[in-house]
Amino acid sequence: MWENVVYTKAQAKFKFQQIEAEPETCAPRQVKAPFDRLREILINEQKSFLSDEMKKINSYAFDLHMGLILYRVLKEKYGFNERLAAQDEMWRYLSLEVFPDLVYERFGMNDQRFYKGKRRIWLKSIWWYIHLSWQGTEEETIEILKDNSSDELSQLLDRSGSGGYRVELTREIMRQYKVNASSKVPQLFRRVLKLNTARLNMIEPSLVEGGIEKYVSDLYKYFLNDFSKIGETSQLYGNNTKN
Amino acid sequence: MANKVSMIRLYDEAMEELLNVSTGVQFFYKDEDGSNHVLNQAEDYDFKTLLSNDNDSWDFVEKGFGLSGNVILGSPSSLFGPTQLVNADAELGLAVQWMSKQSSQRGVIPLATITSITPNNVNIPIDHYFPNDKLFGEVDISLIVYLKKASQNTMRGQAKLTGTILGKLIEWVVILDGSGSTFPIVIVNEPDKPLWYVDFNYSEPLVEPFDKEYIAIYLNKAHAAFSSIQQPKTKLDQALYVEFLAGSLQLILQNLMECPDWQDIQNGNNCEEGSIGQVMHYFKTTLNWDLDTPEKLAMSIRKDLETRVKTGEM
Structure with missing residues (x-):
């Protein structure tokens, strides 16, 4: 089914312009x-x-709810996997041919959210957010994500190191964030991800003595x-991400 | 790309010579019955590895692929000592690192531990399989050496933090989808459109790959002349084929000439590997295309392509 999806950026641009003309009536008449x-x-x-009525789009x-459903249904009924999720072509097709009205209602005529943004395509971003946070079951995943905000969602996708996501690492970062989120440190998540990016230049977390769990707990x-106890660590890593 | 200055001693050429590494690594795929088949390796002009089996039936999407074999370290103890990579009581690790920007994923697989008493010519087996549902595009696979356990007596300049990557012993860039660094041609079926057209979506040509996501040459199946280009048989077909390629490439180059990075592209400065800029620079330097004026470019592209069609290179 996915092998038949061909949807280049140029095709996406064309379709987006069509939707732009009459966004209110962009719900597809027929979906293949x-x-x-x-x-x-x-x-x-x-x-x-x-x-x-208390809930807003x-x-x-809403992103979390739709992300979890999308993740589950694609996996169980559509043979979806990481290889497919990495291809913007699939997400462009879903955004513009299957769910244009949904994306429009959530974000308006925002080309980045429909097809243009590498990490911003909305359906893609909510799928990867769930995937990078997955804790083995839907219930456990909801449990660690339910108190987050849009900021955590975009931070996780944007600040997880270069060359590709380390899936086991992001899952551990999310798991420990739930444990530490109630601390009084302002912008803890953002800071932890910045420190992580700095350390990833030199270190491979899964090769650290104690493994990923120890590496992540050190970040937090x-x-x-x-602050007085961490002088030694800060000398070792020589960074200034504590600002 | 920014240059990094390292504060610690890293695996370098002198160490490589002393260590004396030899590898016997093969790429393979598993059949439904579980049997392993070796894949042939070929390199494209960018030194990327293309894999295939004898009857060309292997496809990553169906079977996945793996690497297996061994690495022999001639003199592992040469890495240890107060003036070496790490001090004598430290431990090093060997691992396979894989990285795929196009798949948005990366990972490492630890292989073995090396200490100062690891015997000469130690044989370290490698065996890893990438399932067909994980990767897309290209994957960069390398054999890395890292600090597994720090010394109690780390010397100045030696790594202290476990998990620090100290160097690469060997590296492959394997192409899983597509036929390598070729022209980004997309076949479409649009009865109301011409035989070919070009579309641009790039914003950073020094970084973005020469790929259909950023620059696409569309070739229209619905056009009567499509088959002449898809499978040129007559001299006229060949001439049309050259015109198609020359016309589309000229458009691409002229479009790039108007972008702020053009000077860097011409000089080959700051171009990432496989980027639009690097490929265009290759056209200029290796294929001798004359980028001074549009008319000189038109002439030199055609001259080059016609020669290559005649000699059967294309």
Whole structure:
């Protein structure tokens, strides 16, 4: 099914311009099988989420909810995997041919969110957010993500090192963030990711003595410990990410 | 790319000579029945590895691929000592590192521990399989050496933090999708469009790859002359083929001439590997295309392509 998806950036641009002309009526009249079913499931989820008047579409809660459903349905019913998720072509197709109205309602006519932004395509960003945070089950994943905000979502996608995501590492960073989020350190997540980026220049977390868990707990400790105790560490790493 | 100055001693050419590494690594794929088949390796002009089996039936999407074999370290103890890579009581590790920007993922697989008493000519086996649902595009695979356990008596300039990567012993860039560094031609089927056209979506030509995401040459299946270009048979077909390539490449080069990075592209400065800039620089320096004026460019592209079509190179 996915091998038949051909959707270049130029095709996406063309379709986006068409939608731009009449965004209010951009819901597709007909979606090709098997993606018609995917649309049905997600649109129903959107409706049921928004039936609670307290809930808003422009919210992290909506992104998290839709991300989890998208992740589950794509995996279970559409044979989706990391190889496919890495290809913008798939996301451009889903955004513009299957869910244009959904993306429009969430972000308006924002070309970055439809097809242009490497990490900004909305459907792609919520899928990877769930994937990089996955804790083995949906329940456990919700548990560690439910108190976050859009800021954590974009930070995780944007600041996770160069050359590709280390999936085991981001999952551990997210797991320990849940444990440490209640601390009083302002912007803890952003700082931890900045320190991580600096350390990744030299160090491979899974090769550290104690493994990824120890590497990540050191990242958090750096900010959580009393500043007087960390002089030695800061000399070793020689960075100034504590600002 | 920014140059990095290292504060610690890294694996260098002198150490490489003393260590005396030899590798016997093969790429292979597994069949449904579990049997392993060796894949042939070929290099494209960019020294990237292209894999294939004898009847060209192997496809990464269906089977995945792996690497297996061994690495022999002639004199591992040469890396240890107060003036060497690490001090005598430290431990080094050997690992396979893989990195794929196009797949948005990377990882490492530890292989072995080396100490100052590891015997000469130690044989370290390598065996790793990449399943077909993980990677896309290209993957950069390297054999790395890292600090596994720090010395109790680390000398000035020697690494102290475990997990620090100290160097690469060997590296491959393997192409999994596509046929290597070729022209980004996209076949479309659009009855109302011409035989070919070009579309630009690049913003940083010194960084972005020469790939259909950024620059695409569209060739239209719905056009009557499509087959002449897809499979040129007659002399006229060949001439049309040359015109198609020359016309589209001229458009690309002229478009790039108007961008602020053009000077760097011409001089080959600051161009990342595989970037649009690097490929264009290659056209200029290796293929002798004359980029001074549009008319000189038109002439030199055609001259080059026609010669290559005649000699059967294309």
